[in-house]
Amino acid sequence: MNNVSIYRANAVLLLGILTIIALYYGKVFFIPLAFAIIFAMLMTPVSRWLENKGVGRIPATLLCILIILLFIAGILLIISLQAASFSKDLPQIQSKLQQTLGQVQQWIQQQYGVAPQEQITFVQEQISKFSQSANKFLTTAVKGAMGLITSFALIILYLFFLLWKREKYEAFFLKVFSGDEKPVTRETLQQITKVAAQYLVGRLISMAFLAICYMIGFSIIGVKNALLISLIAVLPTIIPYVGSIIGGIFPVLMAFVSGSTGMVIPVVCVIVAAQVIDNNLIEPIVIGSKLNISPIMTIFAIVLGELIWGIPGMILFEPLFAIIRIVCDHVPKLHPYGFLLEDDVEEPKWIEKIKHVFSKG
Numbered sequence: 028m029n030n031v032s033i034y035r036a037n038a039v040l041l042l043g044i045l046t047i048i049a050l051y052y053g054k055v056f057f058i059p060l061a062f063a064i065i066f067a068m069l070m071t072p073v074s075r076w077l078e079n080k081g082v083g084r085i086p087a088t089l090l091c092i093l094i095i096l097l098f099i100a101g102i103l104l105i106i107s108l109q110a111a112s113f114s115k116d117l118p119q120i121q122s123k124l125q126q127t128l129g130q131v132q133q134w135i136q137q138q139y140g141v142a143p144q145e146q147i148t149f150v151q152e153q154i155s156k157f158s159q160s161a162n163k164f165l166t167t168a169v170k171g172a173m174g175l176i177t178s179f180a181l182i183i184l185y186l187f188f189l190l191w192k193r194e195k196y197e198a199f200f201l202k203v204f205s206g207d208e209k210p211v212t213r214e215t216l217q218q219i220t221k222v223a224a225q226y227l228v229g230r231l232i233s234m235a236f237l238a239i240c241y242m243i244g245f246s247i248i249g250v251k252n253a254l255l256i257s258l259i260a261v262l263p264t265i266i267p268y269v270g271s272i273i274g275g276i277f278p279v280l281m282a283f284v285s286g287s288t289g290m291v292i293p294v295v296c297v298i299v300a301a302q303v304i305d306n307n308l309i310e311p312i313v314i315g316s317k318l319n320i321s322p323i324m325t326i327f328a329i330v331l332g333e334l335i336w337g338i339p340g341m342i343l344f345e346p347l348f349a350i351i352r353i354v355c356d357h358v359p360k361l362h363p364y365g366f367l368l369e370d371d372v373e374e375p376k377w378i379e380k381i382k383h384v385f386s387k388g
Contacts (some may be wrong), residue, residue, distance in 0.1 A: 051335050058339045059178045065183030065346065067193070068096060068223040092183060098118060106258055109371050169348045206270045215357045219350050226346050229310070230265060236309050237301050242299030248290060256281050260298075263286040266341045271302055296331065320348050 050057055070091040077087035189196070197216055204212045204261050241257035250256060263270035275298045282294040320328070328348045332340025348368060355365030 047335060048330075054336050054339075055178075058343070059181035061343050061347070062339070063182045063189055065223055065227055065343070066182070067189035068185050068220045069227050070095070070186075070190060071193060071220065072224070074193075084191060088187055091190060092186060095186075096183075102258070106255065106326055171360065213355050215353060218353050222349055222353065223346050226349065233305055233309050234261050235262060235266055237305055240301035240304070241278070241297065244301065245294065247295045248279070248282075248297065250282055250290065250294065252281075266338070267329060267345055269329060275302075319352060319370050320345065320368060324348060324368050329379055 028358050073094070074084075074087045074091050077090060082090070104247060146164060197213075200216060201209050201212055238257050238261040241260055242253050245253035245256060256278050260274040263274040266273075275295075278294050279291055282290045325345055325348070328344040332344030332347075333344070334340070336343065352368040354366050355361035355368065
């Protein structure tokens with residue numbers, strides 16, 4: 028019995044290591060494919076709706092891709108228009124930065140006895156050292172931009188084929204398993220598709236709510252370019268937990284630089300209030316227990332995703348863990364792993380009542 032347990036433990040450990048190695052070294056292939064699969068799950072109901080209205084499969088697929096492209100283009104257009112308006116305030120921001128820099132220099136001189144000229148010399152030396160690797164950094168940045176364009180093109184290409192021939196891929200999984208397991212396999216695929224799509228929609232709704240709250244709050248306070256700052260602050264929140272902290276830094280800095288020091292605290296209050304409402308009301312309603320992943324496993328997913336795939340991994344590994352949990356729940360031998368992944372925190376009663384009201388609507 029002990030030998031069997033040790034053998035199974037070693038087999039699971041070896042499988043996990045090989046999977047991580049494959050995901051790490053194959054990330055150029057897997058990351059675009061993973062994004063395409065998530066988008067395909069999201070747009071499948073739209074494609075079916077269009078097909079029920081008499082639109083052919085290929086035109087419906089192209090329309091779904093066009094919707095995604097227009098959504099991304101709309102966000103980029105808003106940011107670019109706001110950035111043009113933001114450029115008018117650059118002289119004032121530069122003046123504020125110089126003033127702040129002078130105050131910091133004086134503080135350093137008072138605390139550590141380092142003259143401002145010595146501070147400038149030190150900074151110049153560091154800049155000189157950094158400039159030695161500037162060409163390498165620029166080359167890396169250009170390669171990264173080209174890689175991003177290539178990955179986006181692959182995502183669109185994968186998405187087209189996944190939507191166009193979606194029945195074929197479902198039939199493939201059904202053919203892999205025997206007759207008795209086909210109903211379970213079909214149910215598993217349906218749950219995976221539903222959870223992945225609902226998670227992405229819920230995340231977008233949460234981001235839209237935060238953007239609206241930020242924009243209204245910042246506008247009331249008097250922060251300039253409130254829309255641009257709100258959008259930039261919201262974009263990182265697609266990453267659970269970590270994104271809200273990263274996104275909140277930018278509005279605080281802009282309030283300090285472009286406004287007055289008295290504006291910082293109100294900006295922080297707006298960010299905290301919006302995050303509290305989103306975490307305790309919006310996300311439980313629009314996302315809720317759809318993923319059914321415990322908080323500690325969500326943290327593991329974010330950390331592991333960053334180690335293997337970087338920022339895309341931080342976005343993708345949470346729904347990936349949810350997919351793994353669904354598979355474990357439908358395979359008897361994997362039930363212990365599903366139990367380890369699932370969330371055992373009971374949902375508050377008031378959340379259930381609100382969900383009930385929304386379900387009736």
